Amino acid sequence: MWYSWSGAKKPERDPQGSSPNPANPPKPKSKKSHCFSALLDPTKTPDSNCLRALHPLATDGILLWRQYLKNVHPLVMIFFDWEIEVVLHKASYDPTSLTPAEQALVFAIYFIATLSLSEEQCVDLLHNNRPQLLETFQKAVEESLVIAEFFVTSDRFVLQAFMLYLLAMRNRARSAAIHSLMGIASRIAERMGLQHDGDKLGVPVLRSEERRRMWWQLQYMEIDMGLLTGTISMTIYADWDTKLPRNLEDHDLHPNIQTVPPARRSLTTISHCLWRYQILYMQRDTRQLDGTKKALSWMLSPQVSLAEKDAMIDTCEKTLGEQFLQYCEPLNPLHVHIQIGVRLLVLAARRMARQPALVNVKISEMSPYEREEFLRICTKCLDYYVLSETTESLWGFRWHNENYFPWPAFVYIILEAHHRFDNDTVEDLWLLIGKVYVHHSTLMTAVSRPDVASIARITVVAWQRRHTYVQQRYQQRRNTDLLNESEVPSWVQELRQKLDLPEVDPTPAPDATAREPAVDASQLLPLDFDFDVIDWTFWENSHVDATLYNMN
Numbered sequence: 001m002w003y004s005w006s007g008a009k010k011p012e013r014d015p016q017g018s019s020p021n022p023a024n025p026p027k028p029k030s031k032k033s034h035c036f037s038a039l040l041d042p043t044k045t046p047d048s049n050c051l052r053a054l055h056p057l058a059t060d061g062i063l064l065w066r067q068y069l070k071n072v073h074p075l076v077m078i079f080f081d082w083e084i085e086v087v088l089h090k091a092s093y094d095p096t097s098l099t100p101a102e103q104a105l106v107f108a109i110y111f112i113a114t115l116s117l118s119e120e121q122c123v124d125l126l127h128n129n130r131p132q133l134l135e136t137f138q139k140a141v142e143e144s145l146v147i148a149e150f151f152v153t154s155d156r157f158v159l160q161a162f163m164l165y166l167l168a169m170r171n172r173a174r175s176a177a178i179h180s181l182m183g184i185a186s187r188i189a190e191r192m193g194l195q196h197d198g199d200k201l202g203v204p205v206l207r208s209e210e211r212r213r214m215w216w217q218l219q220y221m222e223i224d225m226g227l228l229t230g231t232i233s234m235t236i237y238a239d240w241d242t243k244l245p246r247n248l249e250d251h252d253l254h255p256n257i258q259t260v261p262p263a264r265r266s267l268t269t270i271s272h273c274l275w276r277y278q279i280l281y282m283q284r285d286t287r288q289l290d291g292t293k294k295a296l297s298w299m300l301s302p303q304v305s306l307a308e309k310d311a312m313i314d315t316c317e318k319t320l321g322e323q324f325l326q327y328c329e330p331l332n333p334l335h336v337h338i339q340i341g342v343r344l345l346v347l348a349a350r351r352m353a354r355q356p357a358l359v360n361v362k363i364s365e366m367s368p369y370e371r372e373e374f375l376r377i378c379t380k381c382l383d384y385y386v387l388s389e390t391t392e393s394l395w396g397f398r399w400h401n402e403n404y405f406p407w408p409a410f411v412y413i414i415l416e417a418h419h420r421f422d423n424d425t426v427e428d429l430w431l432l433i434g435k436v437y438v439h440h441s442t443l444m445t446a447v448s449r450p451d452v453a454s455i456a457r458i459t460v461v462a463w464q465r466r467h468t469y470v471q472q473r474y475q476q477r478r479n480t481d482l483l484n485e486s487e488v489p490s491w492v493q494e495l496r497q498k499l500d501l502p503e504v505d506p507t508p509a510p511d512a513t514a515r516e517p518a519v520d521a522s523q524l525l526p527l528d529f530d531f532d533v534i535d536w537t538f539w540e541n542s543h544v545d546a547t548l549y550n551m552n
Helices: 002-006 048-052 058-071 081-093 100-115 119-126 130-147 156-169 175-191 205-228 271-283 306-323 333-354 368-390 392-404 407-419 426-439 450-477 480-485 490-498 536-540
Strands: none
Touching: 048 130, 058 081, 058 100, 058 119, 058 392, 081 100, 100 130, 100 156, 119 130, 130 156, 156 175, 156 205, 175 205, 205 271, 271 306, 271 333, 306 333, 333 368, 333 392, 333 407, 368 392, 368 407, 368 426, 407 426, 407 450, 426 450, 426 490, 450 490
16 A cells, blocks of 8 residues: 555656756656555455465564564564564464464564565575565555454554554655554554553553553654654653553563562663653653743754753753663674664754754854854764664664664755865765765665755765865866865766766876866756755755655
């Protein structure tokens, strides 16, 4: 169903074969749906027998479960691994014995586990290409959810399957559609009473702890999906009383447990979830220095001073440091991922607190100190993101990192690189921009997407300005170092090819005369585009409801 909702499209080509006008990119054509469109159409009941045929081989099913435990479970702990492992083994050796609820959960695990793998891993381990596997398991999850009647369910397995499905679909469907389906998940959870702590309802200890894990993950997803669509979820501020999950390993709990053990002081497998929940917990009780309740948009409010904003952020950073960061071990990949995640969150908060306005901000009107401070924060954001993408031990978490690319910081760095074209220190910015293009594949593989295409054009124009300036300086000084700077990076050449722009000689001859740019800004950007103005609202939500393309 999602292919029809997502509007997956390919760029439209001129029938005469001429290149499209970069300043006015053509409207993409629609792409036909390849999946069974039944998730919201219960009148079309899938065939259970056909669904069983979509189960992988027993060895592949177990392999996907192991990958799930490694790449997904620490980031989305909504059940106990020892309990679901029994179900996975049953699915691998006798799929016909699964209940509809178990089958939905099993396929959801297969789906998101596959998403966490690279194309090379899918071919090497599962002997199939990644897009085909994702399409198969996506169809399987959707059909199994319908069979399990997810829209009227009160079964924890079905809700867990639906939650994993929504997480896996985040970058495969339009964010507005996922946000709407989040409403269904939240209503299911409320109907199950997850908003009330299990201890108050007399729920067994084990199930009570599971309910806490599910409810807080849903709250995080609700806020997260809401931000992507430019909305603020009010559920987090509602009057519910579900406690935070305990900092415990799965094996600390068992079916016959009567009391919950004391929380561990060190980091556990659930710690990555808990540090994010801690942010929500603090946000539920955000107060002014005088004890009064602070407005929800305090971070962007001009009525709140920067000193007060920084004080709030400092308190948050201190709390996260005391509860989580001080226990991180650099040899543990999950701990490194927690460290990077916390640093990125704090930096994003400081960036947002310093944004002069939401729209029509002139960079030139910021003071030199403000610009340097803002650039330093944005640069650090991108440095941490590149670190998360280039650290081999963290590659299994890339599926999660993709959702948190710091778009506003990246755009600001490109605009500053354009402004500072004649500054020698700008080379450091271009080195960082190049690293981001190399390691954040979406910037290269999704140039048909409106927001990504806009960034690509801005980048090429900014780089062209620096490139022309360096060549002119070389003609004046005949400096070999400047000649090296004028070489065209491979990622720039690739961007030009994808945008159908003229090629630039990557190694100009030493005696070459300074030339006009191969393409000027008017060929790439609207005539009224202003490099001095940035619309923070647009870039905060740039990847939000962008039309989805086949990026696999």
